[in-house]
Amino acid sequence: MEALLKNTKWQLQEAKAMLSELVKSTINEPQVITVRGEEKAVVISMGEYKRLVKEKQKPSLGEFLQNSPWSGIDLEIPERRIESMRDINL
DSSP, X not given: OHHHHTOSEEEHHHHHHTHHHHHHHTXXXXXXXXXXXXXXXXXXXXXXXXXXXHHHSOOOHHHHHHTSTTTTOOOOOOOOOOOOOOOOOO
């Protein structure tokens, strides 16, 4: 059983029979489940799953702007000229 804990590929039958060991193995690295020699699924730890979900989420506009490389730049914005209103014939 010690050798299986270092295994990263599991046949489906093995994975079903040794689910507890398979889950424990995900702490070290993702585990691949094969069916008839073809890779069909991956089991990952909850920590890795949460990291992937967080990575996939898009930041809010405020977070995006705060993390922008230009966030510390002071912009000089000229004052707007206030012009008199024009008359419009309706």
